[in-house]
Amino acid sequence: MSLRKRGSSWVIDFYAPNGERIRRSAETENKVQAQELHDKLKSDVWRLQKLGERPKRAWEDAVVRYLKESAHKATHDDDKSKLRWLDRFLAGTELTCINRALVDRITEAKLAEGRSNATVNRTLALLRTMLRRCHRDWEWMDRAPAVRLLKEPTRRIRFLTQDEGLAQGAEARRYRALPLARSSAHLGQLAHAKRNATFCLAGARRMGERADGAAIRASRRWPSGALCGQGRNVGHKLGTREQARIGGSEAWRLNAGNIR
Numbered sequence: 001m002s003l004r005k006r007g008s009s010w011v012i013d014f015y016a017p018n019g020e021r022i023r024r025s026a027e028t029e030n031k032v033q034a035q036e037l038h039d040k041l042k043s044d045v046w047r048l049q050k051l052g053e054r055p056k057r058a059w060e061d062a063v064v065r066y067l068k069e070s071a072h073k074a075t076h077d078d079d080k081s082k083l084r085w086l087d088r089f090l091a092g093t094e095l096t097c098i099n100r101a102l103v104d105r106i107t108e109a110k111l112a113e114g115r116s117n118a119t120v121n122r123t124l125a126l127l128r129t130m131l132r133r134c135h136r137d138w139e140w141m142d143r144a145p146a147v148r149l150l151k152e153p154t155r156r157i158r159f160l161t162q163d164e165g166l167a168q169g170a171e172a173r174r175y176r177a178l179p180l181a182r183s184s185a186h187l188g189q190l191a192h193a194k195r196n197a198t199f200c201l202a203g204a205r206r207m208g209e210r211a212d213g214a215a216i217r218a219s220r221r222w223p224s225g226a227l228c229g230q231g232r233n234v235g236h237k238l239g240t241r242e243q244a245r246i247g248g249s250e251a252w253r254l255n256a257g258n259i260r
């Protein structure tokens with residue numbers, strides 16, 4: 001019998017035309033609903049194997065599988081946020097109905113929110129990745145629509161002004177006013193924080209690319225991969241001027257106001 005009850009739920013059990021056994025729970029106590037699901041699954045398998053038709057997949061199916069396969073990513077939470085936004089346009093949509101016109105509407109809607117091209121591209125890149133997986137890896141689509149990214153600057157164009165650089169230096173020098181009664185351990189922590197600030201300013205690094213304690217003692221390369229989400233250490237070679245400004249002597253670690 002292809003439909004039987006186990007405990008409180010109904011179980012679907014049948015053989016596909018190629019002899020493969022299909023067995024799964026209907027996840028319902030209602031026999032009518034279980035029979036409806038059974039008939040649909042059996043029909044989909046027959047049409048797939050006899051006519052070469054793929055079963056219809058919805059956007060939600062792709063989201064669930066993608067999130068499961070990408071759970072290891074450092075940007076997993078960011079992907080969830082982007083997918084929630086995309087759900088406004090794609091919820092309940094069959095994958096085969098996602099075309100270039102729909103992608104263009106999504107692009108225009110994101111731009112209408114006042115987002116930069118770079119921000120829009122991060123969402124479009126995620127959409128493109130998912131559609132390509134549906135087509136190439138999961139074989140849920142015959143073809144994936146083209147998702148063209150917007151043009152954006154190829155390099156950083158935002159630099160600190162002279163006033164902003166001076167303000168950062170003044171913020172670091174205010175530690176000179178700290179009482180001398182501070183412990184040597186606390187002074188060491190302050191010195192490490194100031195070296196990080198000088199390092200980021202002198203080398204045009206982002207805040208996520210700051211150094212750790214072991215890297216300070218190395219004075220040449222600053223492994224920072226664990227702090228910027230890359231999952232591996234990324235060495236930054238320090239120039240002579242940077243090393244001089246950061247300092248590597250024992251006297252530096254004891255002087256809390258030595259940033260110039």
